Amino acid sequence: MALGGRADGWAKVQGRAVYAGDVRLPGMLYGAVVRSPHPHARILRVRSEAARGVPGVRAVLTGADVRYGTYGRRVRDMPVLAREVVRFAGERVAAVAAESLPAARRAAALVEVEYEPLPAVLDPQGALEPGAPRVHQAAWRYPGAVVGPEDPPNLQSRRVWQHGEDVEEALRRCAYVFEETYQIPPAHQGYLEPHACVAWAKPDGTVEVWASNKSPHRLRAQLAACLGVPAERIRVMPVYVGGDFGGKGSPMDVPVAVALSEATGRPVKLVVEYEEDLTAANPRHGSVVRVRLGVDGEGRMRALDVRAWVNGGAYAAFKPVEHVNLNGFAEAGNTYRIPAVRIESLIAYTHTVPRGHMRSPGSLEANFAVESTVDVAARALGLDPLEFRLRNLLRTGDRGTLGEPWMEVRGEEVLRALAEVLAQGGGAGGTPRVEEGGWACGVGVALYCRAAHAGETEVGLQPRPDGSVVVWVPFPDQGAGQHTVVRNVVCKQLGLPPGAVEVRQADTDQLAVDSGVGGSRVSLTASAAASRACQELQRRVEQEGLGGLRVQEALAELARRRPGEGVRGRFSGEELWLNSVCAQAARVRVDRGTGQVRVEEVITVLDVAEILHPPSHRAQVEGGVVMGLGSALMEELVVEAGRVVSSNLHEYRLPSVLDVPALRLVLVPGGKGWGPHGVKPVGEMANVAVAAAVANAVADAVGVRVRRLPISAEEVYRLLRAREARP
Amino acid sequence: MSEASVELWVNGERVRAPVWGTEFLAEFLRERLGLVGTKVGCGVGVCGLCTVWMDGKLVSSCLVPAVVAAGRHVWTVEGLVALAEGRVADPPPGLPSGRLVRAVQQALVECEGLQCGICTPGQLWAACALLQEEPNPPEDQVREFLAGNLCRCTGYQGILRAVRAAAREGRCVGG
Numbered sequence: 001m002a003l004g005g006r007a008d009g010w011a012k013v014q015g016r017a018v019y020a021g022d023v024r025l026p027g028m029l030y031g032a033v034v035r036s037p038h039p040h041a042r043i044l045r046v047r048s049e050a051a052r053g054v055p056g057v058r059a060v061l062t063g064a065d066v067r068y069g070t071y072g073r074r075v076r077d078m079p080v081l082a083r084e085v086v087r088f089a090g091e092r093v094a095a096v097a098a099e100s101l102p103a104a105r106r107a108a109a110l111v112e113v114e115y116e117p118l119p120a121v122l123d124p125q126g127a128l129e130p131g132a133p134r135v136h137q138a139a140w141r142y143p144g145a146v147v148g149p150e151d152p153p154n155l156q157s158r159r160v161w162q163h164g165e166d167v168e169e170a171l172r173r174c175a176y177v178f179e180e181t182y183q184i185p186p187a188h189q190g191y192l193e194p195h196a197c198v199a200w201a202k203p204d205g206t207v208e209v210w211a212s213n214k215s216p217h218r219l220r221a222q223l224a225a226c227l228g229v230p231a232e233r234i235r236v237m238p239v240y241v242g243g244d245f246g247g248k249g250s251p252m253d254v255p256v257a258v259a260l261s262e263a264t265g266r267p268v269k270l271v272v273e274y275e276e277d278l279t280a281a282n283p284r285h286g287s288v289v290r291v292r293l294g295v296d297g298e299g300r301m302r303a304l305d306v307r308a309w310v311n312g313g314a315y316a317a318f319k320p321v322e323h324v325n326l327n328g329f330a331e332a333g334n335t336y337r338i339p340a341v342r343i344e345s346l347i348a349y350t351h352t353v354p355r356g357h358m359r360s361p362g363s364l365e366a367n368f369a370v371e372s373t374v375d376v377a378a379r380a381l382g383l384d385p386l387e388f389r390l391r392n393l394l395r396t397g398d399r400g401t402l403g404e405p406w407m408e409v410r411g412e413e414v415l416r417a418l419a420e421v422l423a424q425g426g427g428a429g430g431t432p433r434v435e436e437g438g439w440a441c442g443v444g445v446a447l448y449c450r451a452a453h454a455g456e457t458e459v460g461l462q463p464r465p466d467g468s469v470v471v472w473v474p475f476p477d478q479g480a481g482q483h484t485v486v487r488n489v490v491c492k493q494l495g496l497p498p499g500a501v502e503v504r505q506a507d508t509d510q511l512a513v514d515s516g517v518g519g520s521r522v523s524l525t526a527s528a529a530a531s532r533a534c535q536e537l538q539r540r541v542e543q544e545g546l547g548g549l550r551v552q553e554a555l556a557e558l559a560r561r562r563p564g565e566g567v568r569g570r571f572s573g574e575e576l577w578l579n580s581v582c583a584q585a586a587r588v589r590v591d592r593g594t595g596q597v598r599v600e601e602v603i604t605v606l607d608v609a610e611i612l613h614p615p616s617h618r619a620q621v622e623g624g625v626v627m628g629l630g631s632a633l634m635e636e637l638v639v640e641a642g643r644v645v646s647s648n649l650h651e652y653r654l655p656s657v658l659d660v661p662a663l664r665l666v667l668v669p670g671g672k673g674w675g676p677h678g679v680k681p682v683g684e685m686a687n688v689a690v691a692a693a694v695a696n697a698v699a700d701a702v703g704v705r706v707r708r709l710p711i712s713a714e715e716v717y718r719l720l721r722a723r724e725a726r727p
Numbered sequence: 728m729s730e731a732s733v734e735l736w737v738n739g740e741r742v743r744a745p746v747w748g749t750e751f752l753a754e755f756l757r758e759r760l761g762l763v764g765t766k767v768g769c770g771v772g773v774c775g776l777c778t779v780w781m782d783g784k785l786v787s788s789c790l791v792p793a794v795v796a797a798g799r800h801v802w803t804v805e806g807l808v809a810l811a812e813g814r815v816a817d818p819p820p821g822l823p824s825g826r827l828v829r830a831v832q833q834a835l836v837e838c839e840g841l842q843c844g845i846c847t848p849g850q851l852w853a854a855c856a857l858l859q860e861e862p863n864p865p866e867d868q869v870r871e872f873l874a875g876n877l878c879r880c881t882g883y884q885g886i887l888r889a890v891r892a893a894a895r896e897g898r899c900v901g902g
Contacts, residue, residue: 009836012844013851015764015804022763030758101754102747190879192768192776193845242766242845243879274769479843479880615839619885623842626882649773649877657883658874 006616007484007503008240008477017240021196021271023210028198029058031260031270032104033253034094034111035280036086039122039351039642040133041115043084046094051107056099059263060111063093066259070142071226071251072317073218074324077142078354080226080255086115087135087314088353089643090280092253097260097268122642124309124348125288127154135314135349143225145316146324154349156312159325162342163402170303170340174294177303178377182369183708185636186286186311188646189358190627190654193242194277199257200267207234207261211254214244214478215516218320220508222251227258238505241478245627246357247282248478249518250318278652279644282318282356283637285326285347286311289369293333294340295377301392303340304401306332308365311355312347318356320518328362332370334401335411335449335581336392341401352642357518359624360684363450364631364691368709371446371692375699385696386419386445394449404451404577408672410607411581415447417668418583418605425587438593442701445585446692452524452580452674452681454573455515459486459529460506461537462566463559467552468500469537471530472566474514475522476505480683481616482522488612489527489677493534495551513570519684524675525571527612531676533569540567580671580680581607584625584689588697595717597698599629601662602690609673609680618665621686625663628690630655633710733797737762738806739815746793752786753777755793756803764804766845768877775876778849779803783821785856804848807855823855831855831893840889842880849876854890863894 011017048060063083070076082093094111098104121127121135134153139145147155164170171177197211207227213219216236224231241248257270272281287310294303308329316324329345345362378388393411400406422443460472471490477483483503490501515525537555541547544561546554585603590596602625611617634653638646646652673679695706704719734743737760744759753770756762756779765788768776772787779788780802788801800819809815811828831854834840841847850873857864857872864872869890878886 005836006839006841008844009841010832012841012847013832013835014808015848017844018763019766019845021767022757024758024761024763100747101758102749106749191843191845192774192877192879193766193843194768240844243843245879271767274771274774477843481842615837615885616842619839619842619881622882622884623880624882627879648771649769650771654877654879656874656877657870657887660883663882663884 006481007487019193019196019242020198020210020212020239023198023239023269025198025200025267028267028269029097029099029264030101030104031257031268032096032108033092033256034108034113035276036082036089036091036093038086038115038117039089040118040120041086042118043082043086043093044114044116047112048094050110050112051096054098054103054107054110056103057096057107058099059097059260060107061095061259061263068226068255068259069228071222071255072144073222073250073320075142075144075146075316076225077136077139078315078317080259088351090353091314092256095256095260097264120351120642121154122350122352124311124346124350127348127350128152128346135351139349156316156347156349157324158346159323160344161330161402165340167303167305167340167342171292171294171305174302175297176295176377176381178293178373178380180373180376181288181290181707182372184287184289184365184368185709186355186639187284187358187631187635188278188637188652189245189247189283190630191243191245191247194272194274195252195281196271197254197257198267198269199254199261201258201262203265205233207258208237209234209254210237210239212241212248214241214248214476214518216508217474217514218516219251219254223254226251226255236508238507239476241476244478244517245359246361249320249516250282250356252281275648278637278646278648280353282354284358285355287365289365291369291373293373293377295381299381299383299388299391301336301338304333304338306343306366306370308345310345310347311350311352313350313352313354315354318354320357326362326365328360329366330402331363331449332366335394335447337394337398338401352639353644359627360688363684363688367446367448367688368691368695371689372695375444375696376705379699386415389447390415406579407577409579409581410668410671411447411449413668414581414583414605414607417666418445418585418603421603421605421664421666422585438591439589440592440701441587441589442697443585443587444693444696444700445583446689446696448582448685448689449579450685452576452578453519453521454576455521455525456572457514457525457529458511458568458570459526459533460511460566460568461490461533463555465556465559467556468502469494469496469555471501471503472506472511473503473526474506474511475517478517480517480522480620481613482517482526484616485523485612486526486530489530490534493531494537500552521681523612524679524681525573527677527679528675529569529571531569532571533567536567536569576674578674578680580685582685582689584693586690586693586697588694588701590698590701590716592702592720595713595720597633597711597713597716599633599661599694601664602629603664603666604686605666605668606685607671607680608667608669609671610678612677612679617682620682621665622663624686625690626655626660628687629659631709632691632694636710731794733794735796735798736800738802738809748794750793751789752791752793752796753788756788762803762805764848766848775849775853776846778852778876780822780852785852804851807851823859827858828855831858831889834889834893838888838892839885840881846876846878850878850886854893858894
C-alpha cells in the first residue's frame with residue numbers, strides 16, 4: 001500500500017502548523033525575564049520602580065512574589081524565580097509582563113538587581129571534593145531527590161551498573177590493560193525553535209497552557225506539583241514542537257508565565273530569545289570519562305571499568321529518569337562479550353547552567369570513550385580494529401554485559417555488512433593512503449547498541465460520516481514523524497488510504513495517559529496503542545452487524561448510528577529485551593600541516609525490523625548522522641568562568657548544508673522487532689557512534705588520538721606537533 | 728521608546744500598524760499582523776527561519792527594523808500559499824510562480840524535506856527563490872544557496888532531494 005507523505009507535511013509547507021509561539025489570545029500580554037549575570041551570588045535587593053514606569057508594563061515579579069513550590073521533571077529543585085541566592089549565570093531573578101514585547105524587554109532591562117557574589121564551583125570533580133562551596137544547602141530535601149544527607153553535599157546522582165566477575169580482579173588477570181580518559185563538552189540540543197509558551201490562569205482557577213513541550217501529560221503533572229493544584233485544573237493544549245532532541249521535555253518557563261498570568265489576570269506569552277535558550281536552558285552535560293579495558297593474550301576483552309564525572313549544573317530538575325542520571329552510560333561496551341563490567345556515573349551539582357537530556361543521553365559520552373579505547377587497544381595489539389571488534393562481538397544467545405536476556409543481538413550481521421561496504425572502497429584494514437600535499441586519508445569504525453523501551457499512551461479513533469477516521473493522539477509531533485507512524489498503522493490495520501485518516505493532537509483533558517515523546521519509544525508505544533484501538537473499532541463494526549460492508553462504508557454507517565462516538569486503545573510498557581545495532585564508518589582526510597579534518601563520507605549500517613514509514617525512518621537516520629557530525633567536529637557550548645559564552649548561532653555553530661559530506665545508509669533487514677507491527681526504534685541510533693568513528697579515522701590517517709570533542713583542527717594540530725616534539 | 732506607525736505592503740495588501748522603534752519586521756509581521764507562518768529562531772540573521780521576500784530579495788526579517796520596511800513590498804509564506812493557490816491577481820515581478828511554489832511544497836512533503844517544520848517556511852522561500860532564478864541548478868549551487876537556512880532535523884538530505892525533485896517537477900526518488 002502506498003503510505004503517502006508525512007501526515008503533518010502540508011500544514012508545515014503552508015506555514016499553517018501552529019507552534020507555541022504562534023498562539024495569540026485576546027488581551028494577551030508579553031513576558032520577559034531578568035537573569036543573573038553571576039554563577040553564584042546572594043540577591044541583596046531588587047529595584048523595579050523604573051521597570052514599572054515603562055508604559056504598558058502590567059507586572060514585575062521577583063522570587064518573593066511567587067508562592068509556588070520548586071519544579072522539576074523528577075527532582076523538584078528549581079525555583080520559578082530565584083529566592084535569596086542565584087546558582088548559575090542565567091538563572092531567572094525577575095519577570096515582567098507588558099502589553100508589547102518591546103515594552104516587556106525594555107522593562108526587564110530596567111530591573112536593577114544588587115548582588116553579593118559568592119565563591120562558585122564549576123567542575124564536577126572539584127564540586128565533589130570536601131570543602132567545596134555548596135550549590136544547595138540540603139539537596140536531599142528536595143522532592144524526588146536521589147541523594148541522602150550522608151552523600152557529598154554537591155552530589156546530584158550516583159549510579160553504578162555492574163555484572164559478572166569483580167572487575168578489579170579481572171583487570172589484574174589481563175595481559176593488557178588500556179587506560180584512557182576522554183572529555184565530552186556540554187552541547188546545546190540545537191532545536192531551532194527557542195522555548196516558548198502561553199499561559200492563561202483563568203478567573204475560575206483553571207490554567208490553560210500552550211508550550212513547546214513534547215510530553216503534555218507529564219508537563220501537566222509537573223506544573224500541578226509546582227503550583228500546588230490538582231492536575232485536573234491544568235489543561236495543556238496541542239501545538240507542534242519545533243525540534244526537541246531531548247531538550248523540550250521540562251516545564252522550563254511555563255511556571256513563570258503562569259505566575260505572570262495570575263498576577264495580571266491575562267494570558268501571557270513568554271518566548272525566550274535564542275541567546276537565552278543557548279545560555280540558560282538545559283544543555284547536554286559535560287563529562288570526563290575514564291575507561292580501563294582489559295584484554296587477554298588472545299585479543300579477547302575480559303574486563304571493562306568505566307567511570308564518568310558529569311557536570312549536572314545548578315539544578316537536577318531537567319532529568320526525567322528514575323535515578324536522575326544518564327542511562328546511556330549503562331551501554332558502555334554492550335556490543336561485546338565482556339565477563340566483568342563495572343560502570344559508575346557521578347553527576348555533581350555545580351554553579352553552571354542546569355543540564356538536561358540530549359538525544360541518547362549518556363550514550364554518546366560512553367560510546368566515544370569506549371569505542372575510542374577499543375581502537376587504541378586494537379592498534380596497540382597490532383589487530384585490525386574491525387577484526388578486533390568482530391572477534392569480541394556479543395551474539396544472539398549471549399547475555400548482555402549487564403545480564404540482559406536480549407531477544408537477539410545483530411552486531412555480527414551489521415559489522416560484516418559494514419566490512420563489505422568498506423572492502424569495496426578500501427576497508428579499515430587496508431586503508432588506501434592516497435596523500436596529496438599534506439593530506440592523509442583514514443577510515444575509522446565504531447559500533448553502537450541501544451536497548452528499546454516502551455512507554456504508556458492512549459490513542460482514540462473516531463469514525464466520521466464520510467467514512468474517514470480521526471485519530472486522536474496525546475503527544476505532539478516534534479518532527480520525528482510519530483503522527484505519520486500512527487496514521488500508517490491505522491491505514492494498514494483498517495485497510496484505509498492515507499487520505500481517509502487524519503491525525504489530531506488531543507489536549508490533556510481529551511485523553512487520559514501518555515508518557516510523552518522520548519527514549520525512541522513513541523513509535524513502539526503508539527503503534528501498539530493504535531493497533532488496539534483499531535481492533536476495538538473492528539469489534540464495534542462487527543457488533544453493529546456492519547462486518548459485511550466495505551471498510552469506509554462500515555465506518556460511515558457507524559458514525560451515523562453513533563454520532564461523535566469513538567473508541568480508545570491504551571498500551572502500557574513492558575520490559576522488551578529488544579535492541580538495535582548500528583555500525584558506522586567515517587572516511588576522513590587530515591591536513592598534517594594544519595590539523596584540519598575533513599570528513600568525506602559517513603557510512604551507516606543499521607539493524608532494522610519492520611519500518612512503518614520508510615521516508616521518516618530514513619530521515620531519522622540522516623538527521624542523526626548530521627547531528628553526530630556536529631558533536632564530533634563542531635559543537636561545544638563554551639563555558640568560561642561559569643558563564644556560557646557561546647552567545648548565539650554564529651558562535652555555537654550547527655552544521656549547515658555545506659558541512660554535510662556524502663552519507664551512505666545500508667539497512668540490514670530481518671531483525672526481530674516488537675509489537676503487533678514488529679518494529680525497532682530508530683530516533684537515537686545514528687547520532688551516537690559518529691564521533692568515535694571520526695576520531696578513529698583521524699588516528700588511522702595521522703596516528704594521533706583525539707581524546708576531546710569536538711575534534712578541532714587546533715587539537716589535531718597540537719597532537720601532531722606534540723608527537724613531532726617527542727624524541 | 729515611543730510608538731509610531733508604519734505603512735507597507737504585505738502580500739500585496741497595504742497595511743498600517745503601530746510600531747516601536749526597536750521592533751523588527753519579523754516581530755511586526757507575527758505580533759502586529761498575526762502572520763505567524765514566518766518563524767523566528769536565532770534573531771541575529773544566522774538560522775534563516777525568518778526569511779521573507781522584500782522588494783525582490785530574500786531577507787532575514789529579524790534583522791530588518793520594521794520602520795525600514797516602510798513603503799516596501801514584503802511577501803511572507805502566507806503570500807506564497809496564496810500564489811500557489813492562484814489567489815494573487817497581479818503578482819509583482821520577481822516572485823516565484825505559483826506553479827513553482829506548488830512543486831516545491833509537494834516535493835518537500837514527498838521527499839521528507841521537513842520534520843519539525845520550524846525551518847520549513849524559510850526553506851520553502853530559499854528553494855523557490857533559487858529555482859525561480861535557476862530552474863536546473865547544479866548540486867554545488869543548491870548547497871551554496873541553501874547554506875543560510877539551517878535545519879537540525881533532516882541532515883539536509885530530504886531538502887536536497889526535494890529541490891532536485893522540484894527542479895524536475897517530478898517525483899521524489901531516492902539517492
